[in-house]
Amino acid sequence: MSLDISPHYPVMLNEVIKSIKPNNKNTIVDCTFGCGGYSKKILEIFPNYQIIAIDRDPSVKKFADTLNTSFKNRLKFINDKFSNLGNIIRNYQDDISYFIFDFGISSFQLDNYDRGFSFNSEIKLDMRMGHNTISAYELVNEAPLEDLNSIIKIFGEDSDHKKIAKEIVQIRKNKTIHTTKELRNTILKAKGNRYFKKDPCTKTFQALRMIVNQELSEIFNALKKTIELSKTNTGITTVTFHSLEDRIVKKIFNISKDLEKNPSRYLPKITPNAEQSYIQKMSNKAIKPTDNEIATNPRSRSAKLRSIIKMGNDKININRKDLKMERLFELEEKYAG
Numbered sequence: 556m557s558l559d560i561s562p563h564y565p566v567m568l569n570e571v572i573k574s575i576k577p578n579n580k581n582t583i584v585d586c587t588f589g590c591g592g593y594s595k596k597i598l599e600i601f602p603n604y605q606i607i608a609i610d611r612d613p614s615v616k617k618f619a620d621t622l623n624t625s626f627k628n629r630l631k632f633i634n635d636k637f638s639n640l641g642n643i644i645r646n647y648q649d650d651i652s653y654f655i656f657d658f659g660i661s662s663f664q665l666d667n668y669d670r671g672f673s674f675n676s677e678i679k680l681d682m683r684m685g686h687n688t689i690s691a692y693e694l695v696n697e698a699p700l701e702d703l704n705s706i707i708k709i710f711g712e713d714s715d716h717k718k719i720a721k722e723i724v725q726i727r728k729n730k731t732i733h734t735t736k737e738l739r740n741t742i743l744k745a746k747g748n749r750y751f752k753k754d755p756c757t758k759t760f761q762a763l764r765m766i767v768n769q770e771l772s773e774i775f776n777a778l779k780k781t782i783e784l785s786k787t788n789t790g791i792t793t794v795t796f797h798s799l800e801d802r803i804v805k806k807i808f809n810i811s812k813d814l815e816k817n818p819s820r821y822l823p824k825i826t827p828n829a830e831q832s833y834i835q836k837m838s839n840k841a842i843k844p845t846d847n848e849i850a851t852n853p854r855s856r857s858a859k860l861r862s863i864i865k866m867g868n869d870k871i872n873i874n875r876k877d878l879k880m881e882r883l884f885e886l887e888e889k890y891a892g
């Protein structure tokens with residue numbers, strides 16, 4: 556069946572579908588439903604599966620409704636943040652076969668000028684995906700200089716972080732920075748008249764968006780809950796686009812594996828063989844999109860797919876401090892409201 560529900564291009568769709576190894580359970584949780592690209596394919600090729608589709612953005616419900624009409628209500632849409640997974644899946648835990656995460660923002664959100672994500676609109680700065688406490692307007696106009704500097708440095712990895720933060724604070728002395736275009740002009744002024752291969756505003760916009768949506772804390776809390784609560788033979792597949800997202804996923808997957816190996820730091824190290832392992836990585840290295848996909852959809856070029864299967868029911872306890880990324884989480888928490 557071919558059903559065009561949106562112009563969105565689902566990144567690494569073939570690889571995500573390949574990572575799903577059907578078992579005797581019948582529910583897949585699409586934790587980042589978006590325009591439903593993954594969900595649609597799963598409904599098409601796994602007729603026995605139902606989907607729990609989560610998205611914090613209420614505006615994507617229309618895509619879920621379209622899929623339900625075509626696939627006989629096999630999809631349940633939940634408008635919530637995936638950090639609330641514990642509550643969302645409480646009644647389905649035994650049936651869940653896979654969790655799928657496709658982090659970040661969708662082109663549907665980016666291309667919608669009213670949402671205040673894109674560089675050049677005269678719309679008020681916003682960047683909220685849904686279920687937020689602050690918007691980019693508040694962050695840009697109220698955060699102190701040192702926080703703006705750290706946010707652009709750590710989350711944006713922009714080497715001009717000091718200049719940009721200073722320019723924002725300078726402009727703010729006379730007027731508020733209202734629109735995305737005004738923020739763009741502020742960043743361009745700070746950067747001076749230089750040539751940039753990529754748009755010089757990308758990194759700052761991305762950093763602000765990550766704080767507004769608490770993106771890294773969301774990933775940590777969701778993966779922690781998913782790994783802790785999943786039952787035997789449950790898979791988790793993630794697609795990341797940003798180096799910090801990927802670092803969190805990689806560390807959590809590794810820590811979970813190590814915790815299982817060394818249940819207590821006070822016990823001698825044991826190294827189980829593959830059959831004894833509770834977390835099985837589907838591949839050691841992240842899988843990347845093919846050259847073909849990158850040519851068709853350049854946005855996919857930074858994507859990385861990682862996938863694990865939890866092989867036992869044992870409760871694993873993941874401690875955030877073990878990721879050694881506390882500064883990032885603390886900065887996000889400061890703006891969590």
Ligand SMILES: C[S@@+](CC[C@H](N)C(=O)[O-])C[C@H]1O[C@@H](n2cnc3c(N)ncnc32)[C@H](O)[C@@H]1O
Nearest residue numbers: 565587589590591592593610611636637657661
């Ligand atoms: C890259 S898009 C997913 C695209 C989807 N795989 C598809 O094929 O259409 C990411 C989606 O995740 C949602 N999202 C981001 N962070 C979220 C969170 N913390 N909780 C729930 N949804 C989130 C966004 O609103 C967006 O719709």
